[in-house]
Amino acid sequence: MDGDYVIGGVFSIHNYMHTVKHNFTTMPKPLKCTGSIDSRELRFSRAMVFAIEEINNSTELLPGIKLGYQIHDSCASVPVAVHVAFQLSNGLVPVFYTGDNCSQFGMVMAVVAESGSTPSISMSRVIGPFNIPQVSHFATCACLSDKRQYPSFFRTIPSDQFQAEALAKLVKHFGWTWIGAVRSDSDYGNNGMASFLHAAQKEGICVEYSESFYRTHPRSRIQRVADVIRRSTAMVVVAFVASGDMRILLEELSREPSPPRQWIGSESWVTDSDMLRFSFCAGAIGFGIEKSVIPGLRDFLLDLSPTKVAASPVLTEFWEDAFNCMLEKSTAIEKRVCDGTEDIQMLQSQYTDTSQLRITNMVYKAVYAIAHAIHNAVCQDTNSTTLCDKFTSIESKQVLTQLKKVNFSQNGYDVSFDANGDPVARYELVNWQKSESGRIELVTVGHYDASLPVGQEFRINRNLNWVEGRTQVPVSVCTDSCPPGTRKVLQKGKPVCCYDCIPCPEGEISNATDSPDCFSCSKDFWPNAERDTCLSKPVEFLSFDEVLGMILAAFSVGGACLAIVTAAVFFRHRTSPIVRANNSELSFLLLFSLTLCFLCSLTFIGAPSEWSCILRHTAFGITFVLCISCVLAKTIVVLMAFKATLPGSSIMKWFGPLQQRMTVVSFTFIQVLICTIWLVVSPPFPMKNLTLYKERIILECALGSAVGFCAVLGYIGLLAVLCFVLAVLARKLPDNFNEAKLITFSMLIFCAVWITFIPAYVSSPGKFTVAVEIFAILASSFGLILCIFAPKCFIILFQPEKNTKKHLMNKNKS
Structure with a gap:
């Protein structure tokens, strides 16, 4: 959609890119996405459209100015994301200017992108030199907080650094010291897991294994990761995995029964309602972005007339996949023709599910943050009125400058960015719990707020369900805790969580669980039989009483x-x-x-x-x-x-x-x-x-x-x-x-x-x-x-x- 100022949008609506072997004798065909549509990502893109239309109808924000948008599908792949970044940077003018000045017509003011960290990194390296601000709704890699490398990058979702620390505190809170770790072999997974492992080491947590994989890897690689999980002794598995990658791993694990595992998930997949179909993961816990309510969004999502659907190739593909029919008769594919009885109101998919709006709200806030930055660049607020000049020619650098200063509240959601372009980190602790009907539901059981004082950030306010429906916290340790009266002696060649419990020598005690050392009692005291307390030594002398x-x-x-x-x-x-x-x-x-x-x-x-x-x-x-x-x-x-x-x-x-x-x-x-x-x-x-x-x-x-x-x-x-x-x-x-x-x-x-x-x-x-x-x-x-x-x-x-x-x-x- 055209507008006075255009905002770009990039979403991973498809999960794969069609790969072609080039023979270098003919012109390569344009990059093409394959696979089924990710209805959740489609909802993200539609939420962007909804936010822009809401802003265009507003009399307070950018009055008299119409925002336009360009929304692209990155296929969750770096080559397509880079290609789209160049398209957004070049603008829409087909004429090549040979003069000193390039045309600014049609160039986007900012970009809402991308869902993945690796594509976001690639895009930022392309559009960053042009000072085009990029506001991501789902790229959480802590590396993107480095303003020297990514000076124009912002995000409305917290950095993985906060999530990694929160996950380490969560694991420590439940007494798990022996865990397994899997991650996406991408910037999101590798950087997120590195931050988690660093935080876990500080908390005294040991990792039995750390495996990486990616959805495009051969199945043998995925099978190997699944076998490692099955053979391991660690009861708890921390998965810093992107949603699309996690789906592949869980499908592999579901093919062959696995010992019960307590899954700890990153927000990328643990709040994805499409994952709830894997019943063997019931009891999983993890951090998710806070739930939100966006008034009018559901009605907008469901307002899909055949005309609107037919006008968009993406919506057409979604409609045909959702209802298993063809909008137009085709001889190539044997499917029935849609007869008009299809009712999207009755459709059960992530596109229509607005009960758990988390990342969708991050898209919504990203659009509003860019709109406020443009507003501050082209509008002047007086005591009673706001005057905006839609003919003002502004550059993306001005939007970038104003974006650093935005601080507003929309529908009760605060939006602001720190010096690294990050928002305040707030999470919900979610638990996969089975309902009475047998379905797995996402239940919020606690909260985490990184802005609170140290030691007060994390709280749990509801009972949790664990793996296999247990009500007791599962145990995942390499060695049972050493009771008082003993000390830990590390086992040679094994992590620090694997140790033997050695009784304290004569005259020494340890009064704490898992004590690394025993200490001597003071000269007037002597250990009891259990060697966990110093008792006063009996005073002996020749008495008249004996x-x-x-x-x-x-x-x-x-x-x-x-x-x-x-x-x-x-x-x-x-x-x-x-x-x-x-x-x-x-x-x-x-x-x-x-x-x-x-x-x-x-x-x-x-x-x-x-x-x-x-x-x-x-x-x-x-x-x-x-x-x-x-x-x-x-x-x-x-x-x-x-x-x-x-x-x-x-x-x-x-x-x-x-x-x-x-x-x-x-x-x-x-x-x-x-x-x-x-x-x-x-x-x-x-x-x-x-x-x-x-x-x-x-x-x-x-x-x-x-x-x-x-x-x-x-x-x-x-x-x-x-x-x-x-x-x-x-x-x-x-x-x-x-x-x-x-x-x-x-x-x-x-x-x-x-x-x-x-x-x-x-x-x-x-x-x-x-x-x-x-x-x-x-x-x-x-x-x-x-x-x-x-x-x-x-x-x-x-x-x-x-x-x-x-x-x-x-x-x-x-």
């Missing part, structure tokens, strides 16, 4: 009571010969020190504190030195007593009661001095032992200075050895007069206990170290009290006849 602590405490208290009872017996019979003969003052002091020795073992039981650590070691050292000093003094007294029986001996006056007391005090003072130096330099302190056991904490008293502890023990050992030597020297003195043999036995037990204590102390773990120390204290204390005082108490209590001076002075009786 059996061992109770037993040792009972022996400690029992020993102290035994010493007190013994002291009471001695005090009750303090005037008896046996008590008086054994130096009662040293005996009472020895019993007092033994009582302290028994009681000091109680300080080793219970939770160590700063004071208990100081007390237990110093009390132990001082009380034991006091005890050994008393025994040593008694031994010296025995030796001095027998030396004093010799004629003329005055030795006892040098070791009387005062000297005995001074001996005990002096030996004890030395130990007090050692302990004082120890406490001043480096005293014992409570400590958490984290190295002995990994899974629990040993609460113990650190020695502070090991030298101080060794000095305390060494001094006790020195006195014990000295006492033992003196007792051995006095062992053959008359039994009835001295305790030398008893002291010898007691010192023998004492030394044996503390000699064995050293290796036992070093090798005992944890709280048993304290138990060994308490046992040594109790054993040596019991050895002293039983060896020295038990025989005397027995005589006092059970053999009083021997507790006489006469008996004690009788040297001949045993």
Whole structure:
């Protein structure tokens, strides 16, 4: 249709181009389209006509100006698209001008083109140098956003870059990490899949296979792609495929049963109602352009009178294919002649289906965007009126400039372009769901808006149906998720989604699913049995609440009571010969020190504190030195007593009661001095032992200075050895007069206990170290009290006849 300004239109109304082998001897025939008409693309072209007629009837947009159009069929092929691009660039004047200036008459102001990305790229390279703007309704390749290569390209449909990111987020949302990928072997498929794979890699998604094909490829190539899909282990297949290519693949897959596959589709085919006949794809999901309503379009599409149909070769072909009849009698084709009973109102095809207007609205918006650009170039808007001069000669470059600035709303649809010529990316999430009648329908279940903040672009607001009618999300992973307590170890030579789950090593945990590493708990914590949580380590020490602590405490208290009872017996019979003969003052002091020795073992039981650590070691050292000093003094007294029986001996006056007391005090003072130096330099302190056991904490008293502890023990050992030597020297003195043999036995037990204590102390773990120390204290204390005082108490209590001076002075009786 002619007009004051002409808009070009290019659509893939046919899917194939007739190929001819040139013999280079005759003039090639014009390029020709073959195959059946794509009724959806025909609807696109008719929507362009509808929009132009609507604009021509408008009093607000381009008033008084008539737009014309040239609509061509590209056959979805690059050669035809390039040929059409040259036709649109050259204009309609058949005269060849040889002057400097070319005629602008009939040259299009802009082009609505094309449905495919590859033909759009080819056209843009032809018309771009002439500054003819191209507005595509369906070319989504992200490569077309490059303004350095395609400066005059615009589109009303979002770029595949946004769709690829949305598809990757969708796959991640449902937990699929192991997928298959198929794509059209074209700019649309290759670039779209490249963007998707890049986004998927960021989301941690692995691709088992990535296959490409094109509808013109040999069937063997299509079969190979179908076989790869059948043999794969990936449940989910992402198909970035053009509608015409997808039809070929699904037809091949329908020939031989395939394992159930969850299809994820790009908007090119997932919203194509013609695809819904492939029932094995039920449950497919994908992103589609938002549905829209264009008032009056359906009536326009159905307003096809025989006259209009006959005037257009394309409409004629469509009519004859739709009703399987011929408008004119032909002898070449045996078909019935259309008799006028054909009713397009009853026709069920994509041409008449206006329930899912998605891409059609993109055509509608593209036409209006060009019209607004022309309007801004030739019209002047005043406060009340709009004046347009249809005789204004404008160039396509002016339309290109104005097209970059357009920003309007038509029927509630916003139209504007960013610096790359792209609109705001908004998608509907569509799901192929079976209705009660068994038919597959497109159902909108969510939305995606790239203009929203990160993390808020994607939302699902309805339940989805999955492959084979499942209600649960299908699983598509190479390896099941590693539970907490394990870590992922990649399998050699396989993608990162294929891994083994290895339990965390001892002392480490992982508290998240699919954790790549395990980490150690802090020093006061230890993993539970499942190794997914750090628990506080149990604190262990010798407690009064446990059996061992109770037993040792009972022996400690029992020993102290035994010493007190013994002291009471001695005090009750303090005037008896046996008590008086054994130096009662040293005996009472020895019993007092033994009582302290028994009681000091109680300080080793219970939770160590700063004071208990100081007390237990110093009390132990001082009380034991006091005890050994008393025994040593008694031994010296025995030796001095027998030396004093010799004629003329005055030795006892040098070791009387005062000297005995001074001996005990002096030996004890030395130990007090050692302990004082120890406490001043480096005293014992409570400590958490984290190295002995990994899974629990040993609460113990650190020695502070090991030298101080060794000095305390060494001094006790020195006195014990000295006492033992003196007792051995006095062992053959008359039994009835001295305790030398008893002291010898007691010192023998004492030394044996503390000699064995050293290796036992070093090798005992944890709280048993304290138990060994308490046992040594109790054993040596019991050895002293039983060896020295038990025989005397027995005589006092059970053999009083021997507790006489006469008996004690009788040297001949045993």
